[in-house]
Amino acid sequence: MVTVDELFATDSLLSEEEREIRDTVAAFAARRLRPHIADWFEAGTFPAREIAPELGKLGLLGMHLEGYGCAGMSATAYGLACQELEAVDSGVRSMVSVQGSLAMTAIHMFGSEEQKQHWLPGMAAGETIGCFGLTEPDFGSNPGGMRTRAERDGDDWVLNGSKMWITNGSVADVAVIWARTDERIRGFLVPTDTPGFTAREMRRKLSLRASITAELDLDDVRLPADALLPASKGLGSPLACLSEARFGIIFGALGAARDCLDATIEYTRTREVFDKPLASYQLTQAKLADMALELGKGQLLALHIGRLKDRHEVGAEQISAGKLNSTREAIKIARECRTLLGANGITLDYPVLRHANNLESVLTYEGTAEVHQMVLGKALTGADAFR
Known part of the structure; x- marks a missing residue:
């Protein structure tokens, strides 16, 4: 083996x-x-x-x-x-x-x-927890449409708006909030004990349940001038941060897929069906072989993108290609593994459906699969299909 x-x-x-x-x-x-x-x-x-x-x-x-x-x-x-x-x-x-x-x-x-x-x-050190407030209730894939605003009031800034699906939001000490100003989108550092800032944990999730997710409200949140991130200049600033997060997903999603496959291989070796191990059937081995192939190819692509990034040679299109491939193949692997585990696959005794549920979110956050397809399509054709 x-x-x-x-x-x-x-x-x-x-x-x-x-x-x-x-x-x-x-x-x-x-x-x-x-x-x-x-x-x-x-x-x-x-x-x-x-x-x-x-x-x-x-x-x-x-x-x-x-x-x-x-x-x-x-x-x-x-x-x-x-x-x-x-x-x-x-x-x-x-x-x-x-x-x-x-x-x-x-x-x-x-x-x-x-x-x-x-x-x-x-x-x-993990002593201070941060969150990142970009997504809004009506603006996910189109963050440039955000409604959260920051207005000048003397030397201060006053922020009003809301953010949604914010990981760490209700446990954070500081929130990086992106808001529209009269000039452009800018970033602000908002200590979460600032008056007017509230975070409500979002419940009833069927995915990413072992994660703190919150909705943030900013109601006349007054900040000093030095709360502004001075080098943030337009939507490109938060998008640059998103590219960093997408890079981690390229590798991360494959970790979930690997865990599913490892658990499934072990299960099929010990589960007997019609008096012999499930792993000994041709259809089982075909499924396992196909999943191993996609996982291996994904890992090789991830490593290649990692090397490009270490040499400062990676482009946004390559990050999109990696994120699209890893998340799309990982969720396919998780779902296929569930079929091999049968009814046992729907329980928390095995990690497979938990990973599959989580990957439903990973597939769509930091850019949906469709967004990354359009990024690649624009790179290949030169035509912008976003609008």
Whole structure:
């Protein structure tokens, strides 16, 4: 027997340091997260305040950023960490992505030196939690239509509006809020204890249940002038942060798929049907072979994109290609695995349907599959089909 990693010899493409980072995250996930994840999912909760400092000690929060207490690891190493976290649950990887690739990256890319010094060390340590407020109730795929506004009032800014589907929103200490001004879209750092700022946790979810999701309301939230992210200039600023988060998804979604496939292979080897193991049937092996092939191809593409990113040669179209491929193939694998587990596949005794439910969200957040198809279509044809 071989694993998918062995089948495609992907370890041979990693440095010793990258393998060590991957294995360290996998060991932490197995010890600290995996024993509890089914219960967290069933209860619709995640102990972010408790887990974040532990992730910080491992250097996983903003791990691809330089300075300010951040680990400064390679993009590929960050991707491998995301893969191991999402092999446990998409909600765990989402928490890390929002903290590091969205909130911390926004401050690191567009903040003043004073803002970086004030916020980033605590966020890297997991002592301070951040969220990223871009999506609104009526504007998901079209963030440029946002209605949240920031108006000047003397030296202050006053923000009004709402944001929706905000991971970490109700447990965050600081929210990166994107708002329309008279000139352009700008980013603001909003301490969550600011009067007029409220966060309501969103319940009744059937996906990403082991993740904190909130709706944010801003009602005459008054901020000092230095709350503005000074280098944020237009919609391109939050979109640059989204590209960082999408990169983590390229690896992360494949971690969920791998966990489904591993659990299913083990199940089929021990489950007897008509007096022999389910794994010994040709149709079962055909399904497993096809899933292993797509998983292996996805991992090779992810590693290639990681290398391009480490050389600062990756484009937005390549990130879109990776995100589209990983999420689309991962959810197919999860659904196919469920068929092999039969009725057992719908229970939390196995991770498969939990991953499939989570991947329904991963498929559509940070750009739906259709959005990424149009990104690729524009790159291939030169024609913009977004409007």
